[in-house]
Amino acid sequence: MSRIGVFVCWCGSNIAGTVDVEKVRDEASKIPGVVSAVDYKYMCSDPGQNSLRNVIKEKNLTGVVLAACSPHMHENTFRKAAIKEGLNPYFVEIANIREQVSWVHDDKERATSKAVDLMTMMVEKVKRDRSIDDVKVPLHKKTLVIGGGISGIQAALDIANGGVEVLLVEKEPSIGGRMIQLDETFPTLDCSSCIMTPKMVEVNQHPNIKLYTYSEVTDVSGYIGNFKIKIKKKARSVVEKDCTGCGNCWNVCPMHKNVKSEFNVNLSERTAIYVPFPQAVPLIPALDRAVCLHFKKGGKCVKCYEACGPKCIDFNLQDEIVEETVGAIVAATGYDLIENSLYGEYGYGKYKDVVSGLQFERLLSASGPTEGLVKRPSDGATPKTIVFIQCVGSRDPEKGVPYCSKVCCMYTAKHAKLFAHKVHGSQSYVFYIDIRATSKGYEEFVRGTMEQDGAIYLRGRVSRIYEDEGKLIIKGADTLSGNQVEIAADMVVLATGVIPKKGSDKVAQMLGISYDKYGFYTESHPKLRPTESSTAGIFLAGMAQGPRDIPESVVSGSAAASKILGLFSKDEYEVEGTIASVNEATCVACFYCRRVCAYNAISGKDIKDRSGKLIKVVANVNPGLCVGCGACVNACFSKTIDVKGFMDDQIYAEIRSLSV
């Protein structure tokens, strides 16, 4: 026989103001099986919880219903209290009479009657509750980090320093990501490579980090604690262990024209065998077979091979697949810039001296094509006047993206500042829509650009840019003064917005995590679980989640790391036991359930007799993957699959309790 206790919470006046809690209590006491019904001011308070525990003990309760706030708030609190009295936590049910009743209704009488209904439903449900054990999944304590930008590097270092092995996979020949392309960084103007290279070197030397550059993850299966992954090491044509990074090979490579340097954003050329930049980590070149003469001309050119002392160039190296098992994954694939060509009116691609923000970083950088002297691409002359245009592509639902790219206001202020520092007597103009400078020190930084460095900020859009007698003529509006403006400049820098890295949607599909319509990975909860993906065991970091600057990327990398170290602090991962379960006797293996499961939690299981002969196949739920969403339950015609704690008979009883 059920012995149910009902506890009606006032939540101060939050509930009691709109719901007649005494009436709810009295109605509860009339339901068969209810042996105790009480009301209390704050059930979640210590005395409230103690009274709950006392009643469980004294009345020897088999189930508990709390008519209180949302289970999101205190289900856990009450479950814990029940456990202390030896009651399985799944015998605790919550009737939400706050968010679903008192907060949304005014009429006390009708609200009370709804509260009684909800409470009654839960009493009927709890009568049919079964004890549920949480599922324990063993953890393979190794982590995969995808992407070697600052966010991935930070995650990898923190995890490795916590004593956990890390596999860091970067698709380019060197780690570093976008940050290593930057010159000095806002808001403190420390030089990017000075603060980045020590971290890159640390990654390379860390005993707990295994670095895979020029590599990609090609397959992921499994679930939290136990992901099986495949890493494709692209044929580098260089035997990594023998290479000393001396540079003889790339210095003799005849292909030093025509191949644009990705690192310098097309502002210079690179060779076919190359390191993207001098501080590359690892300092091992990769041979780009798409442009190498050896591969294009049937093996004729072997200059690099001849120049190489240790003879580590091997034209026959093949792609290699490495298989690993990891318990957690960080997706930190970073970003790209929006296609500037969408904005024909700005003349990008037509006029050499119209460049993107990232190109301007390279023009400022001491390791860049101009060795840090600001020179314009067309003729190498030092520009005296530069026009900066913000929000190119960002906040433009028509042609670009509707969101704000977040870093452009700041890097434009930085660009104007650095330009003023490097070219004395120069002048910059900045066209903007709004200035968004909200982090610590940011507003002051932008003010400084305007006030100390003399940048002229014009609020408005540029309508057209054209060339006239060696100058770029910028026509635009200054909406604050209401004037049309025309500026003759030597260069134009477009603050191009950011988009997710090309191919990140494919990565998401491979990982089975969700992403928004732009391709940014979505968080499990935007506020409360900002570092978790929609799939357990897969975490997110950096720009791959959405626009953010370096400090935020670092924070998110560390956040992912701390989540993973927390996860790995135990040997097993506990999953709520409220997952799908299959009645093997009635399953007919139609696998509609498998088709609709978004978490790939269902597979087929062979049922054999003692002699090993196959009797039938049935659906089988992987507890590591199932989240208990219940999609499968709806798909199953024979009502064979059910989610524990939400069984068919319970739902049915809840509904029936209403109609009588």
Add this chain to the structure above:
Amino acid sequence: MANIDEKLQKIARDLLESKEVSLIIGYTGGSHPQRMRPVFITKPEDVGRLSFNRHSVQDLAVFLKKQEVKKFGRIGIVVKGCDEKALNVLMQEYQVSRENIKIIGVECNGVIRQDLADKGETDLSENTVYDKCLMCGEHTPILHDYLIECADPQISMSGDIKPFAKIEELDSMSSEEKDVFWEKEFDKCIKCYACRQACPLCYCSRCIVEKNVPQWIDTNFGKIGNAQWNLIRAYHLAGRCIGCGECERACPVNIPLMLINGKMARSIHDLFGYKSGLDVDAKPVFGVFSESDFNDFIK
């Protein structure tokens, strides 16, 4: 006719003799000349019983769900175009595997309604065949390992007859009128479940009507239980029913089940652009999870 039977028998004999299959499901003459009935042949010497004609109304795919039949492993089956669609759905739903089945397809230009045939009808015309035959788009089975040509001419359509005209008539009724119509029809139901037994796609080992904790469907006769059964049966066939009409033919009290099935099929096509049984590789319409679903309730 004899020609068809000879071809059928030869195929069957070859299959059985070569042990490619251990059972052939086909048709043979029934209780009177205008009736055919299913036959199960396991020995090459029995293939002479196999026959096919315009009275071969049954969808033999229904037998594939039977344990007694499954036991045979590799099976040959005689199917018309409409029946073959049932095989396709069974394959989509993992109930039948293509390797274990030899499809002996027969082209068909229509079968004579059994109620008329029992009264002696032998003429194949727009007035004597089932509505499904008038709308048939698969006179030739989509998948087949063998194909036997049709002996009957194509039916000529005068344009006066509109198949399933009742569906449109019902569509134009008010909800109340529809209620009255269906209540009257369902009221006749005796819960014999012949519709389910006759359906090639009702293969659950425990039908939802047999689930008793909780009892979702009231098994007594009564307004609610009858409506529950008939609607849930239809709903479980939505997007799956291939329109063979066996349920309606089996119903002892003549409930026009094909009106429901037909209406469902139309709605599924209008809403999802899906027709069942045409493509073994298609995802069943109610078995799709898509990130880009236009509904945003499950993301």
